[in-house]
Amino acid sequence: MARDTELDRLKAAQDLAFQRKQRAYETMQAAWQRRSSARDEMNRAFEVKQCAHEVQEASWRDYQRVKRANGPRIDQLNSQQESAYQNMRRAFDNASMAYDRRDGAAARSHADDGHAFKAEARRCVEERRRLVAEIRAARDRHAGPKADFQRAKADFTAAKQRFDQAKAEHERAKDEFQRAKREFDAARQAFKACLDKVRAERNRRREDKRAIAERAGVPSQYLDDLWVSRDSNGNTNIYFGGVGKSNGPGHGHYVIDRNGRVTYLRNPNDPHGSQNFQHDPALESRLTQTALKLINMDRIAMGPRSVQYHDGTVTVKVKSGYDVRTDTVITDVIIIDRAANPNEHLHLGISEIDGSIIFQNWNKNH
Numbered sequence: 001m002a003r004d005t006e007l008d009r010l011k012a013a014q015d016l017a018f019q020r021k022q023r024a025y026e027t028m029q030a031a032w033q034r035r036s037s038a039r040d041e042m043n044r045a046f047e048v049k050q051c052a053h054e055v056q057e058a059s060w061r062d063y064q065r066v067k068r069a070n071g072p073r074i075d076q077l078n079s080q081q082e083s084a085y086q087n088m089r090r091a092f093d094n095a096s097m098a099y100d101r102r103d104g105a106a107a108r109s110h111a112d113d114g115h116a117f118k119a120e121a122r123r124c125v126e127e128r129r130r131l132v133a134e135i136r137a138a139r140d141r142h143a144g145p146k147a148d149f150q151r152a153k154a155d156f157t158a159a160k161q162r163f164d165q166a167k168a169e170h171e172r173a174k175d176e177f178q179r180a181k182r183e184f185d186a187a188r189q190a191f192k193a194c195l196d197k198v199r200a201e202r203n204r205r206r207e208d209k210r211a212i213a214e215r216a217g218v219p220s221q222y223l224d225d226l227w228v229s230r231d232s233n234g235n236t237n238i239y240f241g242g243v244g245k246s247n248g249p250g251h252g253h254y255v256i257d258r259n260g261r262v263t264y265l266r267n268p269n270d271p272h273g274s275q276n277f278q279h280d281p282a283l284e285s286r287l288t289q290t291a292l293k294l295i296n297m298d299r300i301a302m303g304p305r306s307v308q309y310h311d312g313t314v315t316v317k318v319k320s321g322y323d324v325r326t327d328t329v330i331t332d333v334i335i336i337d338r339a340a341n342p343n344e345h346l347h348l349g350i351s352e353i354d355g356s357i358i359f360q361n362w363n364k365n366h
Contacts, residue, residue: 004198010191017180017187024173024180031170038159038166045152045159052145052152059142066138070131077131081124088117213238216254216262222246234258241268 091114098106209228218226222240227247229237236256242248255264266272317334333348350357 004194007191007194007198010187010194014184014187014191017184021177021180021184024177028170028173028177031166031173035163035166035170038163042156042159042163045156049149049152049156052149056142056145056149059138059145063135063138063142066135070135074128074131077124077128081121081128084117084121084124088114088121091117209238212236212256213240213254215260216256217265218252218254219267222252222268235263 091110095107095110095114098104098110206226209226210223212228213223213226214220216238218238218240225240225246227239227245229239231237235258238254238256239247239251242251250269252268252270253264253266254262257263315336317336319332331348331350333350334345335348336345348357
């Protein structure tokens with residue numbers, strides 16, 4: 001069966017669209033792998049950041065706890081130190097004035113009070129320094145987790161940027177795949193529509209050939225594997241039953257002329273020969289009667305074969321000779337009706353003894 005060029009074109013377009021779709025799918029899958037990897041990296045960075053944030057929050061709470069615990073006491077110590085300092089100054093001032101008055105006992109007593117206030121102020125300073133040191137130590141302890149959190153936060157931000165980029169690339173690849181898929185689906189639909197049309201047309205032609213073969217009388221077992229062609233004379237040739245293919249070795253061959261008449265009939269494995277040519281019995285009878293009438297009317301003469309009669313349509317050729325098949329001398333007559341059957345002729349063998357017809361058959365014209 002002849003190939004359909006449009007179907008071939010659409011099939012090639014479908015295959016090309018499928019290849020583009022496959023490449024787009026592979027690109028999309030690779031982008032998805034990069035997106036998944038970047039997402040996993042971002043999630044890990046987020047977990048690290050969250051853990052660092054929790055550590056930072058814990059150290060911050062500890063720092064705040066120390067500040068809350070030590071702050072009021074530091075304020076109290078500041079006030080107590082200031083009070084002790086002022087008392088110390090007054091006590092030493094009083095001692096100095098008593099000394100100037102030559103009051104040794106009072107001077108000694110005020111000096112002792114001054115030293116006591118001085119010692120109290122020193123204790124306040126020492127305790128305050130200790131409390132301040134505790135706050136500073138808590139603050140220093142917080143500095144490490146705070147820096148760790150800032151690094152983890154920066155790492156997470158960078159990982160998220162990489163993920164966002166990978167996500168955008170995947171979305172673009174996904175859109176490209178969807179576009180390629182739509183193009184492939186359209187190409188597939190176009191090919192399928194054309195294929196359905198071609199199949200329908202082939203089925204129609206097959207059914208037409210089957211109907212022609214059925215009318216010609218081709219045996220039913222061969223109707224599904226036929227080769228039908230038409231020659232330049234308008235004859236339809238039907239081949240079937242060959243080895244390997246319908247017109248292979250040993251095939252059958254029927255011929256239908258342009259008038260719908262079966263003119264040749266040979267079944268598979270039958271021998272070739274003139275016996276396969278079909279004829280119209282009415283035509284055969286008419287031509288036979290024409291030949292006999294001409295003979296009886298002495299319109300034809302014996303001798304080498306020559307045209308003895310021609311009326312513009314019917315031609316009669318005659319010769320005499322010995323026929324080995326019948327062991328007798330016969331008149332060999334060929335009658336051609338060019339209007340009814342131009343491609344075949346009726347062949348008569350007429351006895352020269354009693355004028356009877358010894359044989360008759362149809363043959364192909366040469």
